[in-house]
Amino acid sequence: MSEPAYVLYYWPEIQGRGEFVRLALEEAGAAYVDIARLPRSKGGGVEAILRVLRGELGPHLPFAPPILQAGDVVVAQTAAILQFLGSRLGLVPADPVDQLWVHQLQLTVADLVVEVHDTHHPIAVDLYYAQQKPEAHRRTRHFLSERVPKFLGYFERVLETSGGPWALGKTFSYVDLSLFQMMEGHRYAFPRRMKAVEPRLPRLRALTEAVRHRPRIAAYLASERRIPFNSDGIFRQYPELERRAPEKAAARARPAKRRRTGK
Amino acid sequence: MSEPAYVLYYWPEIQGRGEFVRLALEEAGAAYVDIARLPRSKGGGVEAILRVLRGELGPHLPFAPPILQAGDVVVAQTAAILQFLGSRLGLVPADPVDQLWVHQLQLTVADLVVEVHDTHHPIAVDLYYAQQKPEAHRRTRHFLSERVPKFLGYFERVLETSGGPWALGKTFSYVDLSLFQMMEGHRYAFPRRMKAVEPRLPRLRALTEAVRHRPRIAAYLASERRIPFNSDGIFRQYPELERRAPEKAAARARPAKRRRTGK
Numbered sequence: 001m002s003e004p005a006y007v008l009y010y011w012p013e014i015q016g017r018g019e020f021v022r023l024a025l026e027e028a029g030a031a032y033v034d035i036a037r038l039p040r041s042k043g044g045g046v047e048a049i050l051r052v053l054r055g056e057l058g059p060h061l062p063f064a065p066p067i068l069q070a071g072d073v074v075v076a077q078t079a080a081i082l083q084f085l086g087s088r089l090g091l092v093p094a095d096p097v098d099q100l101w102v103h104q105l106q107l108t109v110a111d112l113v114v115e116v117h118d119t120h121h122p123i124a125v126d127l128y129y130a131q132q133k134p135e136a137h138r139r140t141r142h143f144l145s146e147r148v149p150k151f152l153g154y155f156e157r158v159l160e161t162s163g164g165p166w167a168l169g170k171t172f173s174y175v176d177l178s179l180f181q182m183m184e185g186h187r188y189a190f191p192r193r194m195k196a197v198e199p200r201l202p203r204l205r206a207l208t209e210a211v212r213h214r215p216r217i218a219a220y221l222a223s224e225r226r227i228p229f230n231s232d233g234i235f236r237q238y239p240e241l242e243r244r245a246p247e248k249a250a251a252r253a254r255p256a257k258r259r260r261t262g263k
Numbered sequence: 264m265s266e267p268a269y270v271l272y273y274w275p276e277i278q279g280r281g282e283f284v285r286l287a288l289e290e291a292g293a294a295y296v297d298i299a300r301l302p303r304s305k306g307g308g309v310e311a312i313l314r315v316l317r318g319e320l321g322p323h324l325p326f327a328p329p330i331l332q333a334g335d336v337v338v339a340q341t342a343a344i345l346q347f348l349g350s351r352l353g354l355v356p357a358d359p360v361d362q363l364w365v366h367q368l369q370l371t372v373a374d375l376v377v378e379v380h381d382t383h384h385p386i387a388v389d390l391y392y393a394q395q396k397p398e399a400h401r402r403t404r405h406f407l408s409e410r411v412p413k414f415l416g417y418f419e420r421v422l423e424t425s426g427g428p429w430a431l432g433k434t435f436s437y438v439d440l441s442l443f444q445m446m447e448g449h450r451y452a453f454p455r456r457m458k459a460v461e462p463r464l465p466r467l468r469a470l471t472e473a474v475r476h477r478p479r480i481a482a483y484l485a486s487e488r489r490i491p492f493n494s495d496g497i498f499r500q501y502p503e504l505e506r507r508a509p510e511k512a513a514a515r516a517r518p519a520k521r522r523r524t525g526k
Contacts, residue, residue: 055420055424059424059425060364060367061417061420061421061424062367063371063374063414063417072360073360073363075363075364075367076367077366077367077370077371079342079370080363080366080367080370083363083366084363097335097336100336100338100343100346100347101323101338103340103343103346104323104325104338104339104340104343107340107342107343108326108340111326111377114374114377118381118385122381122385122386122398122402123385123398123401123402123405124401124402124405124406124409125409126405126409127405132401135385135386135398135401138386138387138395138398139385139386139387142386142387142389142390143387146387146388146389151326154324154326157324158324161318161322161324162322
């Protein structure tokens with residue numbers, strides 16, 4: 001077997017940020033290895049990631065996975081990986097202004113991903129969710145009422161401006177894959193909230209279905225390579241976080257407001 | 264007066280994320296207008312930003328400031344702006360691998376900036392700090408003990424690997440300006456913690472001094488164009504957040520741990 005063109009280093013049990021990269025590699029039909037999902041005997045497992053984080057792949061030390069190796073190039077940061085892959089894999093047009101715009105949108109997806117993560121980890125990434133539950137409740141409440149409509153409404157407006165079906169209009173690009181993943185993740189993690197907001201997001205819904213039915217993506221989603229959503233990833237299904245009614249939320253927020261005006 | 268080459272749209276009262284862009288424009292001696300700092304009668308003020316957020320600069324709708332306009336190009340997202348400016352202003356080498364590495368580092372600075380912001384806003388950006396003080400205490404405690412050493416230790420190791428004085432070794436690039444800003448911000452916001460960790464960061468300290476004394480940066484820092492750090496920005500001086508002793512912090516965390524094992 002010949003060397004694969006790309007080696008992805010990402011946590012083997014979750015979709016996480018790595019999934020945005022996996023979707024791009026899959027859509028392009030790229031030859032890649034998701035190395036930490038191989039057995040340790042074949043150089044896989046989490047140990048493969050730790051080797052890169054120790055600097056064994058050269059001077060461009062990554063801070064965290066996902067990390068992509070492509071020959072001599074080692075690159076981390078999801079949006080930077082996608083920017084690098086995008087032009088190599090034909091997942092973005094050649095026009096640098098288009099490329100910059102797609103990258104800017106990808107960075108906004110990345111910002112949203114941080115906020116989703118922090119709904120269950122508002123205090124510290126080093127603590128378990130169960131150690132920060134009251135704060136997670138409060139953060140999720142604000143996230144669902146303020147941030148979900150703001151971010152998803154923004155992406156809907158981007159599709160409206162482009163004319164759709166994709167972020168670049170008639171031209172498909174890697175950020176469309178990320179918008180699909182973002183929608184699917186929100187549906188998994190926040191089904192009640194999504195049921196309420198999706199009627200106002202017809203273009204995002206159409207994009208999500210169109211990505212789902214692209215032949216290589218459909219094959220990927222049906223394969224064992226697609227790790228199911230689960231409660232170790234970024235999008236987690238903790239129904240208790242969605243359950244609190246907005247009116248109760250408002251009532252709970254009042255003492256904090258009093259504290260503020262008392263200062 | 265001829266048209267300036269660049270128009271920066273950023274909140275006029277704070278350094279914030281816009282400062283990373285301002286530093287790059289200043290270092291390059293670029294002709295730019297920091298438009299929201301102009302009076303409203305000259306098209307300035309916050310209203311100038313709101314116009315762009317409404318889409319008045321064309322189809323590439325930004326999600327949030329900073330936003331840069333360069334002729335027909337309108338780009339948002341700090342790291343994307345710097346990537347765009349870097350090659351145009353000679354603040355990054357021509358080698359695409361170097362450019363990708365500098366961008367990757369910039370994205371890691373951006374991740375750290377989000378975490379700094381969330382020390383005072385762990386629950387919601389729409390609430391005031393005073394409305395989320397207990398959570399801010401808890402988040403800051405973990406940030407100072409876990410994340411500050413991890414992030415700053417990482418950047419120190421990058422400089423060690425490059426041989427210094429800059430992230431690319433002998434070649435200066437825009438991420439060095441951002442590392443300067445990151446160090447200065449931490450010193451303002453977390454003086455006690457920085458006093459403790461700086462002895463282990465000799466290369467970051469040397470880089471910070473070297474940036475401070477670059478002629479155009481020195482002139483900028485001495486000018487009225489440099490907005491002082493203040494408690495509306497990302498780096499805020501809330502001494503109470505630094506004051507809690509780590510032992511007390513550990514004691515406070517215990518009930519949460521009990522709750523977890525009880526599940």
